[in-house]
Amino acid sequence: MKIKLLITFLAATITASAQQNMVMYQMGTLPQRQALNPAFMPEQKFSFGIPFLSSIDLGYYSTGFKYTDLIRHSVDDSLYMDFENMLDKLADENNIGLNFETQLLAAQYRFGKNYFGFAATEKLNLDFRYNKILIDFVLHGNGAFLGEEIHPSFALNMNHYREYAFGFGRKFTDKLSIGTRFKYLSGLQNVQTKAADFTLTTNSESYEITGSPNLAINSGGFGEDITQTMSFNDYMFTKGNKGFAMDFGADYQVNDKLSFSFSVLDVGYINWKSDVTNYIIGDGGNFTYNGIDLNHYIQDSTDIDESFQNFLDSLTGTLNLDTLHEAYKAWLPTKLYMSADLKIAKNSSASFLIYNRFQQRAMRPAIAVSFTQKVGKWFEASVNYSLINKHANNFGLGIALRGSGVQYFIMSDNAIGVFLPHKVNTFNFNMGMNLVFGN
Numbered sequence: 223m224k225i226k227l228l229i230t231f232l233a234a235t236i237t238a239s240a241q242q243n244m245v246m247y248q249m250g251t252l253p254q255r256q257a258l259n260p261a262f263m264p265e266q267k268f269s270f271g272i273p274f275l276s277s278i279d280l281g282y283y284s285t286g287f288k289y290t291d292l293i294r295h296s297v298d299d300s301l302y303m304d305f306e307n308m309l310d311k312l313a314d315e316n317n318i319g320l321n322f323e324t325q326l327l328a329a330q331y332r333f334g335k336n337y338f339g340f341a342a343t344e345k346l347n348l349d350f351r352y353n354k355i356l357i358d359f360v361l362h363g364n365g366a367f368l369g370e371e372i373h374p375s376f377a378l379n380m381n382h383y384r385e386y387a388f389g390f391g392r393k394f395t396d397k398l399s400i401g402t403r404f405k406y407l408s409g410l411q412n413v414q415t416k417a418a419d420f421t422l423t424t425n426s427e428s429y430e431i432t433g434s435p436n437l438a439i440n441s442g443g444f445g446e447d448i449t450q451t452m453s454f455n456d457y458m459f460t461k462g463n464k465g466f467a468m469d470f471g472a473d474y475q476v477n478d479k480l481s482f483s484f485s486v487l488d489v490g491y492i493n494w495k496s497d498v499t500n501y502i503i504g505d506g507g508n509f510t511y512n513g514i515d516l517n518h519y520i521q522d523s524t525d526i527d528e529s530f531q532n533f534l535d536s537l538t539g540t541l542n543l544d545t546l547h548e549a550y551k552a553w554l555p556t557k558l559y560m561s562a563d564l565k566i567a568k569n570s571s572a573s574f575l576i577y578n579r580f581q582q583r584a585m586r587p588a589i590a591v592s593f594t595q596k597v598g599k600w601f602e603a604s605v606n607y608s609l610i611n612k613h614a615n616n617f618g619l620g621i622a623l624r625g626s627g628v629q630y631f632i633m634s635d636n637a638i639g640v641f642l643p644h645k646v647n648t649f650n651f652n653m654g655m656n657l658v659f660g661n
Contacts, residue, residue, distance in 0.1 A: 242577050243279070244590045244608055245620035245633045246652065247559060251602045252622055252631055253330050253656055256339055258559060259485035260389045260401030261471035264332045264339075265599075267660025269629075271328030271341070279323040281635075281650025283611045286316030289644035305361055312354040317586075317611075320348040325654070326384075332660075339389035339403075347555070349581065351377040359422070369426040375419035379581065381552065382411040382443070383465075383492060391471075399473040407554075409463030409492040411443040414552045431511040437503040437543075440550045442494030462496025467554055479565045488554040500546040555581035569596040575606075586611065590618065590635075599661060600624045608635060610648045629656045 247258050253269040254277050255262050271277065292308040293301055323345050330339040356374035358366065384407070391401030416438035423432045442463055467490020473483040560576045571594050579586040592606035606618040620633030632653040634640050639649030 242579075242588050242608075242610060242635055242650070243652065244575055244577060244588065244610075244635050245592070245604050245606055245618040247561065247575060248563075248571075248573050248592050248594045248604045248606070249602055249620055249622060249631070249633070250594075251596070251599075251624065251629070253328065253339075253658070254325075254631075254654070256330065256337075256389055256391070256401070257341065257387070257403075257469075258487070259471035259473065259483055260339075260391050260403045260469050261399045261473040261483065261485065262401070263391060263393055263399055263473075264330050264337050265661065266330075266658040267332050269328075269330045269659070270657040271325050272655050272657065273327050274324060275655055276328050277323070277325040277343075277652065277654035279321070279650065279652040281321045281648075283319045283648045284317070285611045285647070286313060286318070287311040288647050293644075309354070309357060309361060312357060315351065315353050317584075318350045318352075320346075321650070322346045328656075330389075335393040337389075337391050337401075339387075341385075341387045341389075343385045343387070345385055346380075346382045348380040349378075349555075351584075364422070364424040364429060364431050367422075368424050368429075371421060371423045373419060373421055377415040377418055377582070378413055378439075379415055380411070380413040381492075381554070382409075383463075384408045384410065385467075387469075389469075397475045401471050403469040405467040405469070405488075405490060407465035407467060407490065407492050409443060409465060409494055412441065412463075412492065412494055412552055414440040414494075414550065416440065432508070433511065434508045435503050437501060439501045440494070440498070440552070441500075442496065442498045442550070442552075444497055444499070463492055463494050465492030466490050481563045481565075482561070483563070484560040485558070487557040487559075489556055491551050491553040493549060493551055495549040498547055498549055500544075500548055500550070502544045502546065503542060504544075555579050570594070573606075592618070604633075606635075610635065613647045615646070616648060624658060627657055627659060629658045631655070 243258055246252060246255060249255060250262070251265050253264055253266065253271070256264065287308045291311045292303055292305070294304045294307065296302055323343055326342040326344055328341040330337060353375050355372050356376055359372065359374050386406040387403045389401065389403040391399060393399045417436050418439065419436050421434040424430070467488050469485060469487045471483065471485035473481065475481045556579070558578045561573055563571055563573045565571050573592045573594065575590045575592065577588040588608060588610040590606045590608035592604055594602065594604040596602045600623065602622045604620045608616040608618060610616050615638070616636040617638060618633070618635040619637040620631065622629060622631040634649070634651050636646055636649050639646040640651060643649050
């Protein structure tokens with residue numbers, strides 16, 4: 223039962239909701255675009271984001287299986303879980319990601335060749351890495367690996383924080399604009415996996431498992447009970463977990479037709495000092511597992527839950543699990559954008575965009591080609607085709623409408639996922655509204 227629950231949890235994760243915002247990068251009328259490259263000069267003289275409504279962004283990605291690889295239809299149209307099909311879709315290393323962001327408050331003001339901006343944003347992102355052998359072991363047990371040494375591993379990284387960003391950009395020449403954003407970060411919750419891999423060997427005769435785990439996991443902001451609900455006061459006025467980051471961008475106009483831009487985002491970290499717990503298993507944490515004798519629990523008058531807890535306590539002692547409370551530093555995933563834009567007509571352009579995301583020595587690249595069309599100041603639309611997370615079936619679409627001082631926008635890097643989220647590996651959805659004034 224626990225095996226099925228673990229796999230079901232993984233499936234639920236990818237249907238819940240990582241984010242490239244490749245459509246938004248090309249939409250020049252949106253004030254939110256400066257968050258992707260602070261060198262882009264706002265088209266409006268002043269803009270104000272509607273609190274909690276100016277931008278709502280959610281997304282997910284899975285480099286391994288998608289929902290329909292696991293949940294399938296039988297001949298009588300009933301649903302069933304096809305674990306073997308799901309396993310066949312996995313690569314040696316796989317990732318699942320979740321992202322949610324919402325702007326709490328935002329404003330920008332352009333004057334002359336300069337602009338200033340401020341934004342407060344709530345951010346939650348989660349990345350779970352796992353290898354195929356881990357899922358294979360969970361599904362089939364140790365009997366499938368008699369006499370073999372296997373190395374299941376995983377890594378969970380979760381970050382929930384509030385960002386206060388102060389941006390400035392200037393058009394230094396007719397060709398070159400440069401911008402930067404300085405960010406004060408207030409950490410809410412964090413899980414950081416430094417190591418979580420295991421060496422397991424099954425005796426071919428006795429089925430006895432010998433294991434040697436290597437574990438180092440940090441958590442911050444959860445308190446003593448990870449399931450405890452955070453109070454409103456603690457949520458709004460966090461203490462002890464502070465950090466800083468910055469963005470940098472440049473935009474260069476080669477001639478009337480061609481321009482290049484690039485940006486580097488989220489170069490920074492949070493120092494986690496409040497409600498910190500560290501779980502570490504290092505050298506000497508070997509164990510041997512012979513199974514659990516259920517007859518012992520049935521015949522013993524001791525409560526089964528208590529007996530099982532005693533077994534877990536004994537296993538923890540054998541593994542030399544250290545529980546510490548030491549502060550640690552967690553770096554943000556750094557993002558990179560590089561774009562070439564060709565002006566086809568007065569209000570039409572084509573673009574080629576390269577994106578990359580760096581976290582713990584891993585890269586998550588993506589590329590996109592796009593076409594953007596404007597109609598006066600009131601309408602803008604962008605479409606793109608992208609390769610994201612090793613999957614090329616991504617068709618993006620973004621639309622922005624402006625009228626009477628209000629701008630509305632909606633977009634997705636994979637519009638198919640808006641209607642069929644269970645059939646795609648990558649999905650993001652962003653919508654919001656701004657008050658905009660001046661040209």
